[in-house]
Amino acid sequence: MQIIGQKPEAAAAVPDGLIKDSSERTFVADVVEASRDVPVLVDFWAPWCGPCKQLTPVLEKVVREAKGAVKLVKINIDENKRIAAQMRIQSIPAVYAFKNGQPVDGFMGALKESEVRDFIKRLGGDAGPSPVDELLALAAEAVTANDLATAAQAYAQILQEDPQNPMALGGLAKCYLASGDIERAKQALAMVPPEFANHEAITAVQR
Incomplete structure (x- = not known):
């Protein structure tokens, strides 16, 4: 994609x-x-x-x-x-x-x-946020700033590591919808596994 x-x-x-x-x-x-x-x-x-x-x-x-x-x-x-x-x-x-x-x-x-x-x-140490958490935070900040390109790229990086991540799939679909690319939004949603169909990140895009 x-x-x-x-x-x-x-x-x-x-x-x-x-x-x-x-x-x-x-x-x-x-x-x-x-x-x-x-x-x-x-x-x-x-x-x-x-x-x-x-x-x-x-x-x-x-x-x-x-x-x-x-x-x-x-x-x-x-x-x-x-x-x-x-x-x-x-x-x-x-x-x-x-x-x-x-x-x-x-x-x-x-x-x-x-x-x-x-x-x-x-041990009382901080293992720090995972790379996925950091990319999700980056994407959220980019969406808030209306920087859809950066947000979409961050979601895509997550999907390279975790192809079924519902937050990334929903976020990517939302970016495509916001940019007017309905076909790519549909492609992203089509990748959502059945067990994540009702995840809030997915249902938020389908409303």
Whole structure:
């Protein structure tokens, strides 16, 4: 589906130093001391660990989106066996959360992104809004400013990640209607799954 307008501006830069690899030599500074300022997640992993390859990108994504509310330190257990032994790591991936210089929580296994966000929130950190939430907010502001091109592009970006998102489908259809493009509005509404047919974002367009 062709989208009107230009692509929204890139998100603001993320602070440096939020994600780093550590070792036995720097563990105290990177984790224990750093956790006195903000919570630090310690990701124990190994190159041969399949689930680690699934979890680590999720951790990195959520930490970046938190924009300084939490840090991530990665420990390769093959290269840092002493730390793994001290932390009694028996299986990986294993994640420990440090606050005020002490381990306070943790989990094992590859959690979903939503579960990682919940884990960070329990620590008192802010996992930050998801990219979808940020794009929805951007689109809403653009609609208020009558900038339909930016709003439509934001909704389209959401649909690239979540093709069935009712807020994005309804918003995109509304943009097309406002610009007089009834056919594209119908195309957007035709993509709505049956379970979202009565969603307020969809019914608002059909009134």
